[in-house]
Amino acid sequence: MKEEIIIAGFGGQGVLSMGKILAYSGVMGDMEVSWMPAYGPEMRGGTANVTVILSDERISSPILHEYDTAIILNQQSMDKFEKDVKPGGTLIYDSNGITHHPTRTDINIYRVDATEEAARMHSIKTFNMIVLGGYLKVNPVVEMKNVIAGLKKSLPERHHHLIPMNENAIARGTEIIKEVSMVE
Amino acid sequence: MRELKLMKGNEAVAEAAIRCGVDGYFGYPITPQSEIMETLMDLRPWESTGMVVLQAESEIASINMVYGGAGCGKRVMTTSSSPGVSLMQEGLTYLAGAELPCVVVNVVRGGPGLGTIQPAQSDYFQTVKGGGHGDYKLITLAPASVQEMADFVEDAFNLAFKYRNPVMILSDGVIGQMMEKVELKEFAPRWTMDYIEENHPWATTGKKKERAKNIITSVQLEASVQEAFNHKLQAKYRAVEENEVLFEEVLCDDAEYIIVAYGSSARICQKSIEIAREKGIKVGMLRPITLYPFPAEQLRKRAEQVKGMLSVEMSAGQMVEDVKLAVECKIPVEHFGRFGGSVHSPGEVVEALEQKLIGG
Numbered sequence: 431m432k433e434e435i436i437i438a439g440f441g442g443q444g445v446l447s448m449g450k451i452l453a454y455s456g457v458m459g460d461m462e463v464s465w466m467p468a469y470g471p472e473m474r475g476g477t478a479n480v481t482v483i484l485s486d487e488r489i490s491s492p493i494l495h496e497y498d499t500a501i502i503l504n505q506q507s508m509d510k511f512e513k514d515v516k517p518g519g520t521l522i523y524d525s526n527g528i529t530h531h532p533t534r535t536d537i538n539i540y541r542v543d544a545t546e547e548a549a550r551m552h553s554i555k556t557f558n559m560i561v562l563g564g565y566l567k568v569n570p571v572v573e574m575k576n577v578i579a580g581l582k583k584s585l586p587e588r589h590h591h592l593i594p595m596n597e598n599a600i601a602r603g604t605e606i607i608k609e610v611s612m613v614e
Numbered sequence: 615m616r617e618l619k620l621m622k623g624n625e626a627v628a629e630a631a632i633r634c635g636v637d638g639y640f641g642y643p644i645t646p647q648s649e650i651m652e653t654l655m656d657l658r659p660w661e662s663t664g665m666v667v668l669q670a671e672s673e674i675a676s677i678n679m680v681y682g683g684a685g686c687g688k689r690v691m692t693t694s695s696s697p698g699v700s701l702m703q704e705g706l707t708y709l710a711g712a713e714l715p716c717v718v719v720n721v722v723r724g725g726p727g728l729g730t731i732q733p734a735q736s737d738y739f740q741t742v743k744g745g746g747h748g749d750y751k752l753i754t755l756a757p758a759s760v761q762e763m764a765d766f767v768e769d770a771f772n773l774a775f776k777y778r779n780p781v782m783i784l785s786d787g788v789i790g791q792m793m794e795k796v797e798l799k800e801f802a803p804r805w806t807m808d809y810i811e812e813n814h815p816w817a818t819t820g821k822k823k824e825r826a827k828n829i830i831t832s833v834q835l836e837a838s839v840q841e842a843f844n845h846k847l848q849a850k851y852r853a854v855e856e857n858e859v860l861f862e863e864v865l866c867d868d869a870e871y872i873i874v875a876y877g878s879s880a881r882i883c884q885k886s887i888e889i890a891r892e893k894g895i896k897v898g899m900l901r902p903i904t905l906y907p908f909p910a911e912q913l914r915k916r917a918e919q920v921k922g923m924l925s926v927e928m929s930a931g932q933m934v935e936d937v938k939l940a941v942e943c944k945i946p947v948e949h950f951g952r953f954g955g956s957v958h959s960p961g962e963v964v965e966a967l968e969q970k971l972i973g974g
Binding site for chain 2: 450453454457462463464465466467469489490491492493494495496583584
């Protein structure tokens with residue numbers, strides 16, 4: 431098993447921490463993992479992305495030019511990464527702020543309207559966990575128990591009381607993700 | 615049970631330094647390596663092992679604090695990124711001239727000048743060809759994973775004290791910033807004064823009645839004395855070249871082409887090899903782990919077997935010169951690399967291999 435993922439959006443959306451929780455979930459499941467951020471002069475409102483690789487075998491390059499899955503959370507990232515999904519791969523996006531929806535027909539496309547759902551849940555900060563839940567529904571690369579263990583590992587202890595809220599958001603994500611088109 | 619942690623290469627350097635019993639860290643923040651000192655400050659080793667962690671007023675101060683600590687036989691280190699390491703060059707040549715052991719980590723970013731904060735490998739020349747003035751060498755280790763970022767700290771100190779020479783860990787923004795699983799060693803105690811006096815009798819540990827003064831200096835005003843000293847240095851470097859070359863080979867035995875790459879480029883090229891092999895191109899990789907001493911002899915051997923070599927580095931072409939010298943122009947040697955903070959993708963490397971060596 432090998433899954434090569436790019437998560438891309440605005441700085442402040444929790445892109446890097448979502449990748450970190452995913453990577454830690456892989457560690458908990460005894461997988462090989464890598465987490466490579468674009469660490470440029472990104473800031474809140476700028477773009478941010480992270481490449482996460484989960485694999486049963488030793489990982490070669492932490493830097494990739496094509497991905498099994500792209501999780502896209504703003505228009506700039508759509509413009510940049512839609513073309514880099516491998517044929518037959520998966521694109522997951524939040525339609526909030528998206529003016530040009532994905533057009534490829536050789537990949538599986540899913541929509542998870544996490545911004546809207548997070549607002550409805552009065553819990554904007556769990557936005558990224560709703561997205562993560564959606565992703566895990568489509569592609570259960572890591573077991574849910576390992577995701578919770580990963581959450582515990584990546585959150586400082588003083589924030590552990592927030593874990594149930596995050597679990598809840600992940601569960602909500604699994605419910606609201608919708609298939610937009612499927613490769614024929 | 616072994617404990618696996620997920621951490622950045624920079625964090626791994628800090629953890630490993632404390633665990634292998636380093637006495638002192640002196641540094642000044644700069645992206646992309648600031649997590650090293652941040653992690654040390656978080657871990658507060660002065661409360662556990664007694665290790666000193668000090669933010670100096672500049673990189674120049676840091677490297678000179680290292681000179682002072684190293685002169686006392688202590689295991690001391692500093693870390694920085696390219697512009698900061700340029701500031702340290704005077705200190706490094708003085709350390710080499712005074713034969714002082716220490717470890718310096720350079721998490722390289724794009725230059726020249728203040729440049730960019732993104733990854734690069736364009737400090738190869740500065741590191742292995744001098745940087746500072748005079749005939750000196752830095753033993754140079756090039757980690758290609760977070761695990762190696764951790765492991766090489768202790769390895770570097772061992773080499774530094776074995777040869778009484780500064781050792782550089784030449785990393786880059788990719789290895790520094792990425793997170794991978796890493797297994798950390800158990801805590802080792804710091805050296806005692808008795809241990810230092812017994813094993814490193816050159817150190818300035820306080821003059822005893824039974825021995826003469828230990829003097830740490832790099833100044834020899836008499837030319838003949840300086841020449842004799844330089845012969846001694848050169849003999850040491852020959853011993854390093856004889857005994858300390860490290861490299862890793864990937865799929866070289868049946869290879870028709872060899873990619874030579876170190877650090878993060880070696881990781882990227884490993885994927886390029888997978889892609890190329892699927893296309894039927896027989897390509898392998900030789901990864902120098904020590905950049906000085908350089909695995910020239912192994913490259914020379916491989917040159918008899920392969921049709922060409924591609925040096926892949928995030929620079930405009932630096933290590934490629936050493937590859938060419940090693941193979942003595944017997945086969946074509948080409949360079950490929952993005953630079954200035956851009957990082958080549960595995961696919962771009964395969965295209966370069968096809969265009970520059972196979973198609974050409």
